[in-house]
Amino acid sequence: MRPTELRLKGFRSYREETRFDWRGRHLVGIVGPIGSGKSSILDAIAFALYGKTPTFEKDTKSLIHQTQSECHVELRFEVDGQVWRAARGLRRKGASGHQLERLASDEPDAVALESVTGERAVRERVEQLLGMDFRAFCRSVLLAQNRFADFLRATPRDRNEVLKGVFGYERFDDALDAAKRRVAAAGLLLESLEREGSQLSSAREQLEAAERRLAVATARSSALESAREPFEEAVAAATDARRRAEEAEAARARSREVASSLPSADDIDRVIGAARQAEGAVAHAAEVADRAEAARTEAEAARSAVAERVGDQAAFAALVAEHQHLVAGAERAAQARD
Numbered sequence: 001m002r003p004t005e006l007r008l009k010g011f012r013s014y015r016e017e018t019r020f021d022w023r024g025r026h027l028v029g030i031v032g033p034i035g036s037g038k039s040s041i042l043d044a045i046a047f048a049l050y051g052k053t054p055t056f057e058k059d060t061k062s063l064i065h066q067t068q069s070e071c072h073v074e075l076r077f078e079v080d081g082q083v084w085r086a087a088r089g090l091r092r093k094g095a096s097g098h099q100l101e102r103l104a105s106d107e108p109d110a111v112a113l114e115s116v117t118g119e120r121a122v123r124e125r126v127e128q129l130l131g132m133d134f135r136a137f138c139r140s141v142l143l144a145q146n147r148f149a150d151f152l153r154a155t156p157r158d159r160n161e162v163l164k165g166v167f168g169y170e171r172f173d174d175a176l177d178a179a180k181r182r183v184a185a186a187g188l189l190l191e192s193l194e195r196e197g198s199q200l201s202s203a204r205e206q207l208e209a210a211e212r213r214l215a216v217a218t219a220r221s222s223a224l225e226s227a228r229e230p231f232e233e234a235v236a237a238a239t240d241a242r243r244r245a246e247e248a249e250a251a252r253a254r255s256r257e258v259a260s261s262l263p264s265a266d267d268i269d270r271v272i273g274a275a276r277q278a279e280g281a282v283a284h285a286a287e288v289a290d291r292a293e294a295a296r297t298e299a300e301a302a303r304s305a306v307a308e309r310v311g312d313q314a315a316f317a318a319l320v321a322e323h324q325h326l327v328a329g330a331e332r333a334a335q336a337r338d
Contacts, residue, residue: 048075
């Protein structure tokens with residue numbers, strides 16, 4: 001980053017508008033009596049870039065000249081051949097202004113090719129452009145100026161601390177601390193590995209014992225597997241025998257039930273005797289039926305003979321009716337005589 005122009009008004013000791021032009025200069029020295037505003041120039045550059053100074057990081061409104069109500073700072077600078085303009089304004093009452101622009105050229109009326117607004121957005125873009133934050137900028141640009149007297153009067157230890165602050169050498173202390181932490185961690189890891197080594201030996205012995213037990217179990221498993229088929233056949237035969245036994249038991253139970261419902265021997269004898277008597281009665285009835293059938297046959301023959309003498313059945317019936325009528329008339333006559 002190379003500053004080319006600085007404008008400030010109402011900023012610290014610069015009440016009126018003041019312009020500093022560093023274009024075409026390879027070396028610039030800021031000299032003057034105490035209180036002439038040398039530090040204000042450096043503060044203005046820091047404020048234009050980061051919105052704060054090493055002395056006023058938070059109470060930035062103290063940067064306004066005591067007789068003014070606001071201040072304005074504008075810095076033009078170059079980064080990698082590009083021209084930028086950072087402008088910031090502070091008011092005792094009201095909002096502040098923050099703007100960063102990338103210009104097409106270093107001319108007064110150059111067109112802005114890029115524009116960033118807002119305090120935080122401008123600060124982050126400046127950090128990207130310069131490759132350093134506010135702390136790094138102060139260590140490399142401003143802090144050496146402000147702390148040079150302290151450096152001359154400091155003890156070797158304090159001077160070492162100043163150099164660390166100026167050049168950022170504290171990162172070496174951080175690296176040393178990190179190395180110590182890594183060494184401690186490595187020691188702990190080594191102790192852990194040693195403990196794990198003894199545990200590993202024990203685990204190896206346990207593994208060998210487990211492998212031996214596994215071999216025995218495998219042999220037993222093979223023997224059991226070879227005996228599995230005969231065992232399954234025996235189980236199937238036992239199951240079938242049990243089923244047949246259950247069926248036989250059920251059949252015997254049904255036989256006992258049927259036997260309990262059968263009559264006794266005395267009842268069978270009585271039934272047989274009654275059957276024999278019934279057979280005799282049936283034979284006698286058959287004889288009677290035969291005689292009745294013979295008598296019927298004879299009666300039928302006699303009827304047929306009578307029918308032949310007196311005519312057919314209708315004529316016989318008329319004769320019988322006439323006979324009955326005559327008998328009835330004779331009876332009435334006899335009753336009349338009496």
